[in-house]
Amino acid sequence: MKTKGYFLYFVWCMVQIVSGQSLRSDEIRFLNFTPVIDGKPDRQLLHLKQKEFHHFFSFDNVGASRTKITYLMGYTPTHLYLYIEAAADSITYRDRGFINGDGFKLLLAKRQKDSLxxxxxxIAFSPSKDKKYWARKRIWDYNRNQSHGKKLSSETHFEEAFYDGKARFEILLAWKDVEPYHPWFSNQLGYNLYFAKAIANDAATGYSVVKDEGIWDEEIPKRNFIPIVFEKPKNNNTAALIAKLTQRNIRVDDAVQLDLMTLSKTAENRSIEITIRDNSSKIVLDTKINCTLKNKIQHKLTSFKFRNPKPGVYHFLSRSGKDTIGQYDFVVFPKFNFDSIRSQITQNQHHLAYGTVNTLLFKANEVEKQLFQLKSYETGKKLLEQYFLFETELLSFLKGNDPYKGITKPYRRAFKSKYDNSFQPYTIKLPPDYSPAKKYPLLVFLHGSGQDEQTVLNQARSGGDFIEVAPFGRDQYNCYDSDSSQKDIVEAIEDVLAHFSADPNKMIIAGFSMGGYGALRTYYQHPELYKGVAVFAGHPDLANDWLGSGHPNFLEDQFLTPFSKIPVFIYHGRKDGALPVAKAEELIRKLKSNGIQVTERIMKDKTHEYPDDETNRIYFEWLTKIAEK
Structure with missing residues (x-):
């Protein structure tokens, strides 16, 4: 459900800010007990204010009526509590219920200068009969990066129940799962709630606390929310101590700073033990601090330095008696001089291939950019790993060796664009038996939305006889429909042909989800390059749905003419809740009616996911037949 009017959305948001509508605050009550999560609110919670969803979205469901849906919120020193109640005949279980019904999304936000x-x-919650369902409780998006999506810990609880004509949903979200959003450490927080109510014919209506197009449109750059005011504890049945690091990524000369919050029913003295270990479990700091607890929230900052820290991952543990009050990983980074690093690469004293030079320059730029963007509450573990790998590759290069020679597992390369001189990445995977003396067919595979190409080739995309390449295409949300995307795909192919033994006469284009539309779009742009097209869980008219009118619709005959002489492979899950199967089936009918050869696999039990083993077997055979022609 992409918006067609980003400018109008921006204007609407500015009106909200000026009018103050988005700046009202909502108080969240303090709970001096931990609720039981079973789908039914505890008796002690009935005093909480019942809140309503302010906005209703019927979408294209003619005659859809509004249902009464309410929610309650509270918090404890360790968790955020949420209860949603909806009038219903039953609970509907669907794939990605947080969009397709019944299910919901919770946005927790850090307040910035305005309401965006x-x-x-x-965070997405989808009720499911299978408690291990992958999208039952999951961080769906984090700081505009869906690739960070992950399951919530076992300390976050979610249950649903149905009785007395109401569907009920109850969660207890661990603050540790949403660092740094603990109300005692930050008063600049906000939230939004979106509830998707299932209706007939696999459709859904929507309810939100605040209007926010980003609920559905992953390209919206900023999110809207309502500010939260957390009630200060009036009493607490037990002592609460919470310790956290103010900075989870530091340089070798920096101190580790501890932020300690305390609350107690009565005044008492406590000893806090602090231990820091390196990644081999060796203790590098072991000390104690003393503090006095009182019947109010107290704040204490303490700094520590340990001797001669080396770059790496460290483990911080804080305990009070037998209780762990803080446990974090943090990273110590080395000092960087990226200008010097780039100078060493461009000198290229051993005159190694320009593809290697471009790749190293791209990686140096990426580490520098990501280090600059790293938040204080992020460890940067993956970035440190990325730097160590880059450092190893750089040292090999400076000794006159090509660090990428002989790699058959997926790895990232880059080319220098002839259009704007930028370094653009792609991921490549060579066949296990790769030899420069042999020509290999080339499979170009396009990634889905909200992601880059780095993990696309981690599973088999061919039977092992193809060179596989996944371009980034400067695209996360635009369906590979821009000039830059199409140029990047061609340049990535040209770079592969220049440095690897790929056969330019045996190339196939494929893609998943947004990349499925991208495969159709890319073939339409350059039919002379490819011998076949494979669409996995794609949508033949996605660009018009997401970006507005004026883009190729592959359900129209005029756009199918270039496909008349090539085979097409189409896979889709009948339970796909992201891109419904009806469009794929319509594409199959249109292709066949135009005399185009189609191999189809519509799987009744599959959702929006990659193919089953049998489909892959048939697909690999399809690839091989094309390559043998």
Whole structure:
């Protein structure tokens, strides 16, 4: 459900800010007990204010009526509590219920200068009969990066129940799962709630606390929310101590700073033990601090330095008696001089291939950019790993060796664009038996939305006889429909042909989800390059749905003419809740009616996911037949 009017959305947001409508605050009550999560609110919670969803979305469902849906919120020192109640005949279980019904999304945001923010957790909850369902409780989006999506810990609980004509949903979200959003450490927080109510014919209506197009449109740069005011504890049945690091990524000369919050029913003295270990479990700091607890929230900052820290991952543990009050990983980074690093690469004293030079320059730029963008509450573990790998590759290069020679597992390369001189990445995977003396067919595979190409080739995309390449295409949300995307795909192919033994006469284009539309779009742009097209869980008219009118619709005959002489492979899950199967089936009918050869696999039990083993077997055979022609 992409918006067609980003400018109008921006204007609407500015009106909200000026009018103050988005700046009202909502108080969240303190709970001096931990609720039981079973789908039914505890008796002690009935005093909480019942809140309503302010906005209703019927979408294209003619005659859809509004249902009464309410929610309650509270918090404890360790968790955020949420209860949603909806009038219903039953609970509907669907794939990605948080969009397709019944299910919901919770946005927790860091307040910035206005009512919009690009720092947040967008957390999805989908009721499911299978408690291990992958999207049952999951961080869906984090700071505009869906690739960070992950399951919530076992300390976050979610249950649903149905009785007395109401569907009920109850969660207890661990603050540790949404660092740094603990109300005692930050008073600049906000939230939004979106509830998707299932209706007939696999459709859904929607309800939100605040209007926010980003609920559905992953390209919206900033999210809207309502500010939260957390009630100060009036009493607490037990002592609460919470310790956290103010900075989870530091340089070798920096101190570790501890932020300690305390609350107690009565005044008492406590000893806090602090231990820091390196990644081999060796203790590098072991000390104690003393503090006095009182019947109010207290704040204490303490700094520590340990001797001669080396770059790496460290483990911080804080305990009070037998209780762990803080446990974090943090990273110590080395000092960087990226100008010097780039100078060493461009000198290229051993005159190694320009593809290797371009790749190293791209990686140096990426590490520098990501280090600059790293938040204080992020460890940067993956970035440190990325730097260590880059450092190893750089040292090999400086000794006159090509660090990428002989690699058959997926790895990232880059080319220098002839259009704007920028370094653009792609991921490549060579066949296990790769030899420069042999020509290999080339499979170009396009990634889905909200992601880059780095993990696309981690599973088999061919039977092992193809060189596989996944371009980034400067695209996360635009369906590979821009000039830059199409140029990047061609340049990535040209770079592969220049440095690897790929056969330019045996190339196939494929893609998943947004990349499925992208495969159709890319073939339409350059039919002379490819011998076949494979669409996995794609949508033949996605660009017009997402970006507005004026883009190729592959359900129209005029756009199918270039496909008349090539085979097409189409896979889709009948339970796909992201891109419904009806469009794929319509594409199959249109292709066949135009005399185009189609191999189809519509799987009744599959959702929006990659193919089953049998489909892959048939697909690999399809690839091989094309390559043998």
């Amino acid at each position: 923010t690009d720092e947040y957790y967008d």
